[in-house]
Amino acid sequence: MSIPSWAEDSDNVNGHRVAKSAVITMASGAARLVASVVSAVVLGRLLTPDDFGLVAMVAPIIALVTVFSDSGISNYTLQSKQIKEEELNHAFWLGAFSALLLFVALILLAPAIAIFYEEERIRTVVQVLAATLLLTIFNNQHNALVKRCFRQDYYAIAEIVGAGSSLCVGIYLALHGADYWALVSIPLTRHLGHAIAIWTLTGWVPKRPRLEINLSRTILTFGFYVIFSQTINVISKNIDKVLLGWAHGTEEVGYYNMAYSIMMLPFLQVMTPVAGAIIPYYSQLHHSGRNLTDSLCNVTIGLGIVVVPIMLWASYAAEPLLTLVLGDKWLPSAEIFSMLALSSITTALGLCVSWCLLATGQPEKLAKLATLSLIGNFIACLFGIRWAGIGIAYAQLSVSTVMFFVIVIYVSRHVNFNAKSFFKTASRVIICAALSLILVAATHSMSNQTSIYVLLVSLVEMMAIFSVLFSLSFGRNKILEIYSFVRNFRREKIA
Numbered sequence: 001m002s003i004p005s006w007a008e009d010s011d012n013v014n015g016h017r018v019a020k021s022a023v024i025t026m027a028s029g030a031a032r033l034v035a036s037v038v039s040a041v042v043l044g045r046l047l048t049p050d051d052f053g054l055v056a057m058v059a060p061i062i063a064l065v066t067v068f069s070d071s072g073i074s075n076y077t078l079q080s081k082q083i084k085e086e087e088l089n090h091a092f093w094l095g096a097f098s099a100l101l102l103f104v105a106l107i108l109l110a111p112a113i114a115i116f117y118e119e120e121r122i123r124t125v126v127q128v129l130a131a132t133l134l135l136t137i138f139n140n141q142h143n144a145l146v147k148r149c150f151r152q153d154y155y156a157i158a159e160i161v162g163a164g165s166s167l168c169v170g171i172y173l174a175l176h177g178a179d180y181w182a183l184v185s186i187p188l189t190r191h192l193g194h195a196i197a198i199w200t201l202t203g204w205v206p207k208r209p210r211l212e213i214n215l216s217r218t219i220l221t222f223g224f225y226v227i228f229s230q231t232i233n234v235i236s237k238n239i240d241k242v243l244l245g246w247a248h249g250t251e252e253v254g255y256y257n258m259a260y261s262i263m264m265l266p267f268l269q270v271m272t273p274v275a276g277a278i279i280p281y282y283s284q285l286h287h288s289g290r291n292l293t294d295s296l297c298n299v300t301i302g303l304g305i306v307v308v309p310i311m312l313w314a315s316y317a318a319e320p321l322l323t324l325v326l327g328d329k330w331l332p333s334a335e336i337f338s339m340l341a342l343s344s345i346t347t348a349l350g351l352c353v354s355w356c357l358l359a360t361g362q363p364e365k366l367a368k369l370a371t372l373s374l375i376g377n378f379i380a381c382l383f384g385i386r387w388a389g390i391g392i393a394y395a396q397l398s399v400s401t402v403m404f405f406v407i408v409i410y411v412s413r414h415v416n417f418n419a420k421s422f423f424k425t426a427s428r429v430i431i432c433a434a435l436s437l438i439l440v441a442a443t444h445s446m447s448n449q450t451s452i453y454v455l456l457v458s459l460v461e462m463m464a465i466f467s468v469l470f471s472l473s474f475g476r477n478k479i480l481e482i483y484s485f486v487r488n489f490r491r492e493k494i495a
Helices: 015-046 049-070 073-079 085-117 121-129 131-136 140-148 152-175 181-202 213-248 250-287 293-316 318-326 328-359 363-412 419-443 452-474 476-487
Strands: none
Touching: 015 152, 015 181, 015 250, 015 318, 049 085, 049 121, 049 131, 049 181, 049 213, 049 250, 085 121, 085 131, 085 140, 085 213, 121 131, 121 181, 131 181, 140 152, 140 181, 152 181, 213 250, 213 363, 250 293, 250 318, 250 328, 250 363, 293 318, 293 328, 293 419, 293 452, 318 328, 318 452, 328 363, 328 419, 363 419, 419 452
């Protein structure tokens, strides 16, 4: 079947369509955030730290292998200047072949993984979760197509279907005594639900594969740098859980992973679809020869006014928040949660900048940054592993802070934007949020406080004070500019 008509005119995307896609993307991210938090809260009360730790020890391996599932090919579609059916079809089958090979490899490697962790249950878990690789065949190119054409409404619906179905299945199995298999079912159900929805909505069905050596070489060359970068990122983000599981066992990984699941995973789930809307937008600006400074600063402020104050508040209120949501058995996760909340701030701001390298067709430079981050993260984790999960959390915070500055300075040398303006914008957002937290902390003591009323009041006060300080710092004109930018980019006509 030929590509849909809405994809054929993707080269003439106007600002209103980009803005609509961005808003829809944020809404879907919020829906997935709710599903993720509800899942963690409900399952956290139904299952044990050992259950969470067992699946968390496998998750890094699945995440790493999934990076290779389409050899980075979907990113080629995402940044392409034009959508051609021949390339899209060819990319689909290249990705399918890659995913199939990795599925077989993971099945064969499962016994060795179980030996590494000295945990026999992991063998079967790995073999079952390997099926997620097969399901990515039906997601990757369709997702790239709708993102590239700014049809985030289709992607949002598919994401919500996947998140909702996985939440229902996971809770159902947990209630019926399935233990850690309830957690195993979540990624499988999410991928399956997403695939069914995205194929139904797009209506695009790939044609039979045709061997074209030159086209394959072009796509795979681009994909090589992307996949290298993504591989390094996945290793960097998951080396903590691998080392923790190897050194301290399933229960300690369970405490760490719960904090990570409540804090970082929902955060990354929001950032991923946002990237799907912003990267093509950056790419369009780049192809038109525009400077990215203003747009990058606006994106940073737009994310910052949500991420920075809320994450600072969550770090401050970590202990009562986890006690209220999960119960006393998860208190060892509180300090870990607090450090990861702080880490998410610099991670978010750094991601805003790193997306520019993909948007401008420079994946090899992104790979260099990812390698540097992995080296720093590995060294920090080796140092922090002595103190188990808490030590690892402090290591994550230190590395993410340093890498934020490295990313901005490095990317500014290869992309048309002003690093000084970006640092000035980001620092003002952070200062406003920090002052807001200081004022809230002066009136609300969170020690031994588990009242949901007090927590909500403190959060509302935090956001209200931040809004006032933000207005004083940036001025009314900047607020109107951001509002206009998020809503319809009226000043940004993209040819």
